[in-house]
Amino acid sequence: MNRRKPEIKAELIGFAQEAGFAKVGVCRPDAVPQMADRLAAFVDAGMHGQMGWMAERMAWRGDPTALWPAARSVIMLAEPYTPDHDPLAVLNRPDRAAISVYAQGRDYHDVVKKRLKHVGRWLVDQTGAEIKVFVDTAPVMEKPLAQAAGLGWQGKHTNLLGRDLGSWFFLGAIFTTLELEPDLPEQSRCGSCTACLDICPTDAFPAPYKLDARRCISYLTIEHKGPVDEDLRGLMGNRIYGCDDCLAVCPWNKFARTARDARYDARDDLLDPPLTELAALDDAGFRARFSGSPIKRIGRDRFVRNVAYAIGNSGDPALIGAVSPLVDDPDRAVADAARWAILRLKEESR
Structure with missing residues (x-):
């Protein structure tokens, strides 16, 4: 050998x-x-x-x-x-859902x-x-x-x-257990660029190369259980699962490789689905829709909580009808998000 x-x-x-x-x-x-x-x-x-x-x-x-x-x-x-x-x-498109x-x-x-x-x-x-x-x-x-x-x-x-x-x-x-010759480590080539830091909606980076997950939309929509702090909800926009802002603005993406596996292609129903459609999902509907998707692991309640926040951020009072049934949701975080969304939309319509 x-x-x-x-x-x-x-x-x-x-x-x-x-x-x-x-x-x-x-x-x-x-x-x-x-x-x-x-x-x-x-x-x-x-x-x-x-x-x-x-x-x-x-x-x-x-x-x-x-x-x-x-x-x-x-x-x-x-x-x-x-x-x-x-x-x-x-x-x-604030009436649509942004999915990572x-x-x-x-x-x-x-x-x-x-x-x-x-x-x-x-x-x-x-x-x-x-x-x-x-x-x-x-x-x-x-x-x-x-x-x-x-x-x-x-x-x-x-x-x-x-x-x-x-x-x-x-x-x-x-x-x-096989000992292979190691490669040389790569060095940072970000230079003076701060595009990824500047675009963050919630200021989740206290300093370059440091992330405070508690303010990161990816963390808030995927990992965080229960209600999200009210001072962050309005900053989440229509992002209901993850956030790609800091990745998408990176200048190095001009060298990005093309995806070779068609299984990573965006599903038509996940590219920019209507928030009203997602707000109506019960547990069975959620599981069926997200079978084979990483979204399934956060469960219906956390997902619909995120959708309610997005509806509240839409600025469109016409969406109140979609979120109103959720005020009586058995999940407390979903019900809280629905009440917040309705109040926010009614205030903006005055």
Whole structure:
């Protein structure tokens, strides 16, 4: 095996690219020693909000060598989901719902993990090494590891972007007992640009390269349980699941790779659906509509809560009828959001 290490890595990259990944890089599990301290500071400051899982498994998340001590290499892979439409255009249509691009198609967890396993099996067959694959649901900090592996760098918005990838790509990780030659880490190339910071509707970035999740619309619409603070609701606009603003304005997107998997194409009913249609969803209707979508995991109540906020931000009193039935909703956060929306629309119509 030793004599073939360089060849194995080259063949691995070729196989992964043929399987659908746009870029592959390798780093050591201990390549980012400052990762644990950064995570601890983030959690200690409370910026993780209600994401208790960050604190619960912080030892593993901050130190890949603790997650799997036998691992000798981390293979990071990028898979594009670049949209073929302007993701910010829907923000000018307040009666429609803005859904984050990554959630407009098939659930990426299923697609990327299947592809990772395919590449992992090839590596096992070729080398006999052990592997573990991870896609976003395990205590792995993919973005710092991907930067260490040379795929890109964490921009001022803390998301990963690359010179030849842009902003729109998913990350997957293969931990392996095989020792592979690491790639050179990528350096930040944001320069003096602050486009991603300037566009944030809720000022969720207290400083470049720092995110306060408690103010991030992606966090508020997906992770946050219960009512959203009233001073933030009006800033959410019609964004009901995630937010793409900071990704969409990045100048590096001129180098974005085209998505190769049609399963990431936007579904017609998720591109810019009417808010009135979504407000009427009961639990069964929600589950049916979002089968196979990452949206399904937040549940009907949190989703409809977000829709009610969007209706309240629409400025259109004609939508009061769509949200009125929700004032008696069994979920307290939904009922609260509906009352807030009606009051806001009535005040604006005076």
